[in-house]
Amino acid sequence: MQLSKNEIQHIAKLARLELTDVELEKYGAQLSAVLNYIDQLKEVEVQGVEPTAQVTGLENVLREDVVRGWDKAEIEEALNGAPEREGRFIKVKRVIE
Amino acid sequence: MELNTLTIKQAGQMLAKKEISSVDLTKACLARIKEVDGKIKACLTVCENEALTQAKTADARRSKGEQGELLGIPMLVKDVIMTKEVRTTAASRILDNYTAPYDATVVRRLKAAGAVLLGKTNTDEFAHGSSTENSAYWTSRNPWDLTRVPGGSSGGSAAGVAADMSIFALGTDTGGSTRYPAAFCGIVGLKQTYGRSSRFGLMAMTSSTDVPGIFGKTVADVALVLNKMAGVDKNDATTVNDLVPDYGKELSKSLKGLTIGLPAEYFIKGIHQGVIKAINQAMETFKNLGVKFKPVSLPLTKYALPVYYIICPAEISSNLARFDGIGYGFSEQNGVKNLYETYAKSRGKGFGLEAKRRIMLGTYALSAGYYDAYYLKAQKVRSKLRQEMYQALEEVDCLLTPTAPHPAFKIGQQVDDPLKMYLEDIFMVAPSLAGLPGLSVPCGFAVPDDGETPLPVGLQLIGKRLDETTILRVGHQYEQATEWHKQKAKI
Numbered sequence: 001m002q003l004s005k006n007e008i009q010h011i012a013k014l015a016r017l018e019l020t021d022v023e024l025e026k027y028g029a030q031l032s033a034v035l036n037y038i039d040q041l042k043e044v045e046v047q048g049v050e051p052t053a054q055v056t057g058l059e060n061v062l063r064e065d066v067v068r069g070w071d072k073a074e075i076e077e078a079l080n081g082a083p084e085r086e087g088r089f090i091k092v093k094r095v096i097e
Numbered sequence: 098m099e100l101n102t103l104t105i106k107q108a109g110q111m112l113a114k115k116e117i118s119s120v121d122l123t124k125a126c127l128a129r130i131k132e133v134d135g136k137i138k139a140c141l142t143v144c145e146n147e148a149l150t151q152a153k154t155a156d157a158r159r160s161k162g163e164q165g166e167l168l169g170i171p172m173l174v175k176d177v178i179m180t181k182e183v184r185t186t187a188a189s190r191i192l193d194n195y196t197a198p199y200d201a202t203v204v205r206r207l208k209a210a211g212a213v214l215l216g217k218t219n220t221d222e223f224a225h226g227s228s229t230e231n232s233a234y235w236t237s238r239n240p241w242d243l244t245r246v247p248g249g250s251s252g253g254s255a256a257g258v259a260a261d262m263s264i265f266a267l268g269t270d271t272g273g274s275t276r277y278p279a280a281f282c283g284i285v286g287l288k289q290t291y292g293r294s295s296r297f298g299l300m301a302m303t304s305s306t307d308v309p310g311i312f313g314k315t316v317a318d319v320a321l322v323l324n325k326m327a328g329v330d331k332n333d334a335t336t337v338n339d340l341v342p343d344y345g346k347e348l349s350k351s352l353k354g355l356t357i358g359l360p361a362e363y364f365i366k367g368i369h370q371g372v373i374k375a376i377n378q379a380m381e382t383f384k385n386l387g388v389k390f391k392p393v394s395l396p397l398t399k400y401a402l403p404v405y406y407i408i409c410p411a412e413i414s415s416n417l418a419r420f421d422g423i424g425y426g427f428s429e430q431n432g433v434k435n436l437y438e439t440y441a442k443s444r445g446k447g448f449g450l451e452a453k454r455r456i457m458l459g460t461y462a463l464s465a466g467y468y469d470a471y472y473l474k475a476q477k478v479r480s481k482l483r484q485e486m487y488q489a490l491e492e493v494d495c496l497l498t499p500t501a502p503h504p505a506f507k508i509g510q511q512v513d514d515p516l517k518m519y520l521e522d523i524f525m526v527a528p529s530l531a532g533l534p535g536l537s538v539p540c541g542f543a544v545p546d547d548g549e550t551p552l553p554v555g556l557q558l559i560g561k562r563l564d565e566t567t568i569l570r571v572g573h574q575y576e577q578a579t580e581w582h583k584q585k586a587k588i
C-alpha cells in the first residue's frame with residue numbers, strides 16, 4: 001500500500017502536526033513500508049479471540065473520591081511550565097471562533 | 098582503589114564498615130563522569146551540587162545508626178523518568194526546559210532508601226529507538242567502541258554503568274529498551290513484570306508495556322534495587338498487590354533440576370555467528386550447573402514485531418497528545434493565529450523525526466476505517482501471542498534466547514531506514530507484549546563483521562509473570578560460573 005501526499009497531510013492534521021514538505025514526502029514512503037510489513041498480520045486467524053488491552057488481569061481499581069492537597073511550591077512549579085499565565089490560570093488562544 | 102568501579106554490594110559493605118563515605122563514593126563517580134563523559138556522552142544533566150547534598154544526608158543518616166543496602170549509593174536515571182528539581186527532557190526539544198514538580202515513584206522510593214542522584218542520562222527522544230540516535234541532543238557512544246551505538250533507548254544509562262560513571266542506573270523498557278543496551282554495553286539489565294513497579298512519573302510511551310528498568314554491574318545488585326522499587330503504588334492503578342519477595346534470598350540456590358526452554362523461533366537465520374557461539378558456550382555452562390534444556394515452540398513469534406509496531410505507535414500518538422504547547426514544554430509563539438496553530442506548530446517544531454513518525458503511524462492505525470484492520474487486529478494477535486508464551490512457560494522454569502541478534506552497530510549505519518531499526522527489537526518485544534520479566538546477562542564477546550574490536554554479547558532469560566526470582570537466580574548462578582561481567586571497557 002502506498003500512502004498519497006493527501007493522505008499523509010490528512011493524518012498530520014488529525015495528529016496536530018505541522019510538517020515540512022520534505023517530511024511529508026519522507027513519511028509517505030516510510031509509513032507505506034512499515035504498513036506493508038505490518039500487513040503480514042492478515043495471515044493470523046483471530047476469529048473468536050478477545051483483544052488484549054492490558055496484561056495484569058486487574059479489574060476496577062478504585063480509590064476514594066477525595067481531593068488531595070498539593071503544596072504551594074509544587075503548584076507554582078507546575079504552573080511555571082506554561083508559556084503564558086494570568087495568576088492561577090494558563091492563558092490560551094481563543095477556543096470558539 | 099577506584100571507588101566508582103565498585104558494585105552496590107562492595108560499596109555497601111565499605112560504607113557499613115565506615116571505610117568510605119557516600120561523599121567519597123559520589124565524588125569518585127562525579128570525577129569519572131568528568132573524565133570520560135566528554136567521549137561517551139551518556140549524561141544530559143549532571144547535578145553535582147544536589148548529588149553531594151544527598152550524599153552528605155546519607156552519611157548523616159548512617160552516622161545515626163541507620164543501615165541500608167542503597168544508603169549512600171550513587172545512581173544515574175534515564176531522562177524520561179521525572180525528578181524533582183533536576184530537569185527532565187525526555188531528550189526532546191519539546192521539553193528542553195522542563196522540570197517536573199515531583200519525583201517518579203521509583204525515584205522517590207530509591208531516594209528514600211538513600212540512593213544519590215548523580216544526573217540524567219541520554220535516550221532516544223521519548224524512548225523511541227534502539228540506539229540513542231533519535232535523541233534531540235546527541236548520540237551516546239558505546240564504551241567498548243566509540244564509533245558504535247550503546248543500544249537504546251536507555252543507552253545513556255547503560256553506557257554510564259559500563260563506563261563506571263555510576264554504581265547502578267535506571268532505565269525504562271517498553272520493547273527492549275533496558276535489555277538491549279545492557280547487552281550492547283556488557284552489563285546486566287532487568288525488565289520487570291508489567292505491574293511489578295510503578296510507572297507513575299515515567300513519561301508514558303506505550304502505557305500497556307512500559308516498565309521501569311534496572312542496570313547493574315551484577316545480577317545481585319539488580320536484585321537489591323528491585324527490592325526497593327517493587328510494589329503497589331496508589332498513583333499507578335496497573336501496579337499489582339502481590340507480595341514483593343526478597344529478590345536476593347534465592348540467588349545462591351543451586352540450579353540443579355531446573356529446566357530452561359529454548360524457543361526454536363529465537364534461534365533463526367541471520368543471527369551473528371559470534372552471538373550463536375557465545376550462547377552455545379553459555380548453554381554448556383548451564384548444563385554443568387545442572388540445568389536441563391527443553392526445546393519449546395513459539396510459532397507466533399514472527400508476528401510480535403508487527404503487533405508491537407501497531408500497538409506502540411497507537412499508544413504513543415495518544416500519550417504524546419498531551420504535548421500541545423499550552424500547559425508546559427515548548428510553545429511556538431511566532432506567527433500563531435489560532436489554537437490549532439499553537440498545537441500544530443509547537444508539535445511540528447518540538448518533536449523530532451522519529452517521534453513524529455510514530456505519532457503519524459499511530460494516528461493512522463487508530464483513524465476511522467482503519468481501527469479494526471490494524472489496532473483491533475493487533476490486540477487480538479497479542480492475546481494469542483501472550484497465551485502461547487504462558488503455555489510454553491508452564492512446561493519450563495524460564496526461557497533462554499539471545500538478547501540481540503548481533504553486537505553493537507556503527508553510529509549512522511541504519512538511521513535512515515526506520516523499518517530496519519524496528520527489526521532490532523526482534524527478541525525483545527514478545528515478552529513485553531505479554532508483560533513478562535526479562536533479564537539480559539553478559540555472556541561473551543563477538544567480533545562484528547565490520548570491525549576488529551570484540552564487543553559484548555548478552556543472553557536473555559524470560560521468566561514467568563511476577564517470577565523475577567527465578568531469572569535473577571539463574572542469571573546470578575551463571576555469573577558466579579563465568580567472568581564476563583567482570584570485563585571492563587578500556588576508554
